[in-house]
Amino acid sequence: MDEQKQTYYIDVGTGGISRSVTGSTWSFKIEATDAEIRQLRSLMDNNYLNEWGNFFRAHVPYVQYHYDRQNDAYDSTIQQIYGMLYELGDEEAKKHIESMNILPQQQ
Template identity: 75%
Template sequence: MDELKKTYYIDVGNGQISQSSTASTWSFKIQANDEEITQLRELFDQNYSTEWKNFFRAHVPYVQYHYDRENDDYDNTTQQVYGMIYKLGDDEAKSHIESMDILPEQS
């Protein structure tokens, strides 16, 4: 049984999910059920946690960005966020994400 999908407005930059289009700025409009929103929220929370790890790691000058596992984790989670938004988003969201060329090629 499909759960009822609701409209949400997403701002990836600050990890904000809202049902109000006027409450704050947003970049993407999606249709999602409660489970999908929970998954998206968990991805945003995961990136928030990784950002703190990156902040502390940034004070270790001998670790270069491309050798830093936390940066890889952050990049991977960000890609998952955009993948979910692409899957759940309206045509404008899909078009914008395609133009970003952030997702792996779909086969």
Template identity: 75%
Template sequence: MDEQKKTYYIDVGTGEISQSATSSTWSYKIQATDEEIIQLRELFDQNYSTEWKNFIRAHIPFVEYHNDRDNHAYDSTIQQVYGMIHKLGDEEARNHIESMNILPKDE
């Protein structure tokens, strides 16, 4: 049995996922199953944890950004977030993400 997709509104900056277009600001409209939303929420939660590690690391000046594995983890996860939004999003969402050139070339 195929799981029914529902419409969700996503704000990547805040990690917000909503089913209401009017309850808050949003950047992307997607169609997703409950399981896909759980996966997206897990990615947002993972990046939230990494952001705190990066905040603490930012106060240690001798670790360069390009040598910091937490920054690499954040970048990788945010790419996965945009990949999911690209896959599940409407045409406007896909076009915007493609214009950002954030996805690997094989997406």
């Protein structure tokens, strides 16, 4: 049985995922199933952990950002998040993500 898609409002900066348009600030409107939202939540949680790791490593600048392999995890997670938002988003979300030029190849 196919899962019903529902409307969600996403804020990547805070990791916010809401079903309420007025509940909090948001940047992207998407239509997603429960499974897709669980996957997006997992990516957002990974991104949050990567940001904390980057914060602590930034205070010990022994390796430049582009040579630090741990940053690959952060970059990959961000691209996965925006890739999902692009797939699930409305036209406005797609246009905004395209203008960011963050995805390796525009889908």
